[in-house]
Amino acid sequence: MIPFLDLKQINLRQRDELMAALARVLDSGWLILGQESAKFEQEFARYCGVEHAIGVANGLDAMQLVLKAWGIGPGDEVIVPSNTYIATWLAVTYAGATPVPVEPVEATYNLDPTLVDAAITPRTKAIIPVHLYGQTAQIDELRAAIGGRDIKILEDAAQAHGAAQNGRRAGALGDAAAFSFYPGKNLGALGDGGGITTNDATLADKLRVLRNYGSRVKYHNEVAGFNSRLDELHSAFMLAKLPLLDTDNARRAEIAAAYNDAFASIESLKLPTVAPGCSPVWHLYVVRHPKRDELARALGEHGIGSLIHYPIPPHLQPAYAHLGLGEGKFPIAERIHREVLSLPIGPTMSQSDVEAVIDGVRAAVAQIG
Ligand SMILES: *Cc1c(COP(=O)(O)O)cnc(C)c1O
Numbered sequence: 001m002i003p004f005l006d007l008k009q010i011n012l013r014q015r016d017e018l019m020a021a022l023a024r025v026l027d028s029g030w031l032i033l034g035q036e037s038a039k040f041e042q043e044f045a046r047y048c049g050v051e052h053a054i055g056v057a058n059g060l061d062a063m064q065l066v067l068k069a070w071g072i073g074p075g076d077e078v079i080v081p082s083n084t085y086i087a088t089w090l091a092v093t094y095a096g097a098t099p100v101p102v103e104p105v106e107a108t109y110n111l112d113p114t115l116v117d118a119a120i121t122p123r124t125k126a127i128i129p130v131h132l133y134g135q136t137a138q139i140d141e142l143r144a145a146i147g148g149r150d151i152k153i154l155e156d157a158a159q160a161h162g163a164a165q166n167g168r169r170a171g172a173l174g175d176a177a178a179f180s181f182y183p184g185k186n187l188g189a190l191g192d193g194g195g196i197t198t199n200d201a202t203l204a205d206k207l208r209v210l211r212n213y214g215s216r217v218k219y220h221n222e223v224a225g226f227n228s229r230l231d232e233l234h235s236a237f238m239l240a241k242l243p244l245l246d247t248d249n250a251r252r253a254e255i256a257a258a259y260n261d262a263f264a265s266i267e268s269l270k271l272p273t274v275a276p277g278c279s280p281v282w283h284l285y286v287v288r289h290p291k292r293d294e295l296a297r298a299l300g301e302h303g304i305g306s307l308i309h310y311p312i313p314p315h316l317q318p319a320y321a322h323l324g325l326g327e328g329k330f331p332i333a334e335r336i337h338r339e340v341l342s343l344p345i346g347p348t349m350s351q352s353d354v355e356a357v358i359d360g361v362r363a364a365v366a367q368i369g
Contacts, residue, residue, distance in 0.1 A: 002344050002356050004305035007183055009348045011190065014240055018190070021236035030232055033212065037235040043242055044179075044195055047162075048171030052204035054196045055230025056211050059158040059180025062194040063091030063128065065228060066154050066176045069206040072097050072125045079119050079127040081111045082313060082333035088128055088156050089314045091178075097125070101315055101325070103332045107273040109133060109286070113141035120145075126152040131160035131170050133309070134186065134252075134283035135274065139165060139173040154178060157197075159283035161187040162249045166277045171197035181230075181238060186252070186283050187245050189234045248347035252282035255345050255354050259285055262358040266365055270339075284309055288339040291368050296341055298364035304357055307342045 011018065025036060037055050045053035056062050072078065073096040080088050082101035092099040102119045105112045111129045127146070129137035142153060155177035157163075160170040171177040179185075181193030198204055209216050214225025230238070256272070263269050270288035274280060286309065289295045299306050313333040315325040327334070344357050 001303045002305060002349075002353050002360070004307050004342070004344050005184055005346045006348055007188075010188075010346065011183075013348065014244070017240040018237055021240050022233065025233045025236050028232070032229055032231060034232050036232040036239065037230055040230070040235040040238045040242070041195075043239065045197060047242060047245070048169050048177070048197045050172045050197045051199045051201065052197065053171075054204060054207045054211065055235060056194045056196060056207075057228040057230065058192045058194040059156075059178055059182065060087045060091055060094075060194070061211075061226065061228040062178035062180070062196045063088065063154060063156060064094045065207055065210050065226065066178060066196055066198075066203070067091060067095035067097065067126065069203055069210055070126065070152055075123060076125040077121060077123040078125060079111075079116060080314075081128075081130050081132070082315060082330035083109055083336050084130045084132065084156070084314065085158075085310060086314045086317060086319065087158070087180075088130055089320065092128070098123075099314075099320075099323075100124070101330060101333075103330055104132075104336070105138075106332055106336070108135060108138075108275050109336060110135065110137040110275075111142070113138050113145050116142060116145040120149065120151065124149075124151055126154055128154045128156050129174070130156040130158075131163055133272070133280070133286050134159050134163055135272075135278050135280035136160060136163050136165040136170055136173060138275065152176070158182070158185060160281060161185065162245050163281040164279040172199070175200065176203060181234070186249060186281050187238070187241060189241075190237050191234060193230050193234045193238065194228075195230065244347075249281040251347045251349075252345055253280075255349060256280075256282045256285050258354050259343065259345075259358065263287070263361065266362070268365060269361075282345055284342045285345040286340050286342050288336070289341060289365075290339060292339050292341050294368040295364055298367045299341075299343075299360055302360035302363050304360035304364070305344055308337075308340060309342050310337060310340075313337050 153174035158180035214223035
């Protein structure tokens with residue numbers, strides 16, 4: 001049985017380092033906003049190639065806080081992908097603004113820059129391109145589409161720790177970027193966590209205040225802030241895990257290359273496309289098949305785990321029924337959601353695991369015809 005992702009194994013590789021991190025925090029007696037979080041923020045900023053990183057409670061908060069810090073709220077519009085995890089939309093909703101969906105490029109699954117101009121109105125304040133499945137969105141083309149207008153770019157980099165575009169890493173491409181350290185991400189905590197990166201010192205300062213009850217000095221509240229911090233304990237875990245990110249991403253890329261080779265001859269299977277200039281980190285290896293559900297079932301019978309990212313697009317979720325965006329409104333996203341399937345990919349997979357997935361996929365595809 002090849003599980004979709006062996007999280008337990010991923011973390012157990014570092015049992016000693018993680019236990020040492022726990023002991024360090026326990027012995028220090030300092031649990032919130034201390035040396036561990038300051039150090040992790042420094043290291044993560046350096047890793048992404050930016051001036052500032054700010055630890056927060058999760059990826060959704062990371063996006064919401066940036067939008068709030070930019071003063072985006074009721075009456076404002078924010079362009080989001082029609083094809084994303086719902087968190088991207090929810091961040092806009094929580095800020096009080098309206099998500100305006102734009103369709104993806106079908107080959108890369110990422111926001112189509114050529115459709116952005118038509119979606120911009122005088123109320124548009126920001127665009128949130130998502131680096132879906134670990135491949136960066138086309139930031140230069142998005143900037144060109146924005147032109148001289150005062151519209152910010154917030155990267156949703158929750159799936160793209162370490163991904164690069166023309167030599168710059170995710171987190172350094174937009175005006176700010178939001179990361180999630182949810183356990184299953186390429187860089188995951190042992191629970192929830194998130195981070196923001198930016199080169200904008202004023203924004204970074206606002207965010208540090210906003211995540212901590214709007215307070216710079218204890219019990220003095222400048223603004224109505226949030227409680228959204230990355231704990232000392234999680235920061236210490238993240239400090240232990242960050243040094244493994246590049247080798248883990250390299251292993252993911254090896255597995256993706258092996259899948260690409262092995263599946264190239266399977267006509268019914270649409271494989272991932274890498275856009276020019278992009279170095280994806282393969283958070284997910286996503287294929288498309290017209291009989292997706294049958295494929296998933298057949299894979300299960302052959303002992304291969306798989307998941308769907310995602311089965312229902314945000315505009316068809318009951319949570320967004322009030323926007324009145326029904327079936328047929330975003331046909332590309334809808335088609336993608338009907339056909340995609342994510343195969344096992346993870347840094348601890350052995351060669352024989354990879355071969356088992358390849359054999360399983362070949363058998364499953366033959367079986368469903
Ligand atoms: C995981 C994820 C998020 C949300 O991150 P959380 O830490 O779970 O809040 C946002 N956007 C995308 C694309 C994600 O994959």
